Amino acid sequence: MKKSYRGFLLYAVIILAIIIVSQMFGAMGQTRSVKIDYNTLLQYVEEDRVAAVAILDETLVGLLRETSIAQVDFPARAYDFETTIDKDNFFATVRQIYARKLGKPVDEISEVDFAFDVTYLPQPQTPWFLEFVPFLLMMGLVFVFWILIMRQQSGGGNKVMSFGRSRARVFDPDKNKITFADVAGADEEKEELAEIVDFLRSPKRFTDLGARIPKGVLLV
Template sequence: MKPFYKNLALWLVIGLVIFLVFDLFQVRQPGYKNLIFSDFISKLQSDQISEVTIKNNYISGVMKDGSHFNTYAANDPNLVSELQKKNVRIVAVPPEENPWYLNLLISWGPIVVLVLLWIFFMRQMQTGGNKAMSFGKSRAKLISEDKKKITFADVAGVEEAKEELVEIVDFLKDPSKFQRLGGRIPKGVLVVGPP
């Protein structure tokens, strides 16, 4: 695997772990029943509600039997006065601001994505002339059997270098012969001279 993909995979795993840790520590509200607003009003009229918490247009509360509920309230200017008439305890919570990391992601996220795309395309363009947009094109070549094969006898040059290349080709064809004598797979070949 290429180092870029290893780093990308590492950062994805780290991001997933951070997300799971944040999700693990989120405050859950177990046992809350969702009410439609008209049911909430009817329960308020029948004096079944003991406490409500109002946050923006969301209302959560406790019935007199101890059960919890959630509802979404329309903009009703008389709601607070109705709650006060029924002696319901009212808790008003200020609206939550977005967490700092969400604000940071929203403001800097698109810029980071554009910079990463730019770096990706610059690397693609440096590897070759028209390769920047050739994502799915194969570089494979069709080899026909009619085509003449080039052998070491056809190559002119330093005889010692040709002999070393012949040994490397022999090793690649049958490595067991060399491994019995302690030979290892070469990690690279240094070829000197003009092509």
């Protein structure tokens, strides 16, 4: 398998993992529900379709009698509908509905007479920092993804990051021990090169004798 193909496959797997994790966190915060208006809620009450409601401040969520949602899942994980209410107005209207249904005075109607259960939800006590956990995990995945890309590119599989880098190397005389004496044969060529080296070391000595700077060497 070529390095470029392996690199592409790695990126694809990481991106897919990020998408899956983000979908999982998104699904954790979702519930199966439909937002309805206040009049629709009252219609549900009139038709005795409401099995239970849960109220937190001005938000009401409810469970319908025909639902397939288990009662134990309501309202923590699932509910059928959601709406915004004014609690005083809502319960005043519901008492009027059941006073008419039961043939009793309004002031004698209480929540016990309702055909649905009412639950008052407490304010959530979830520590504030837990809300940032999904975000931090996503940022961690992005950081890991970025590190892997940098390693892949600097490892030679991709030359993008090496563009423009200098190929110069520092000369270390202790690591370069090869001399003309180590080369067998080619005595004439070595002599020519030795003269050029001498010229580069002491150019004034040669220029005083009328020599010119050589433009190159033709080795045959």
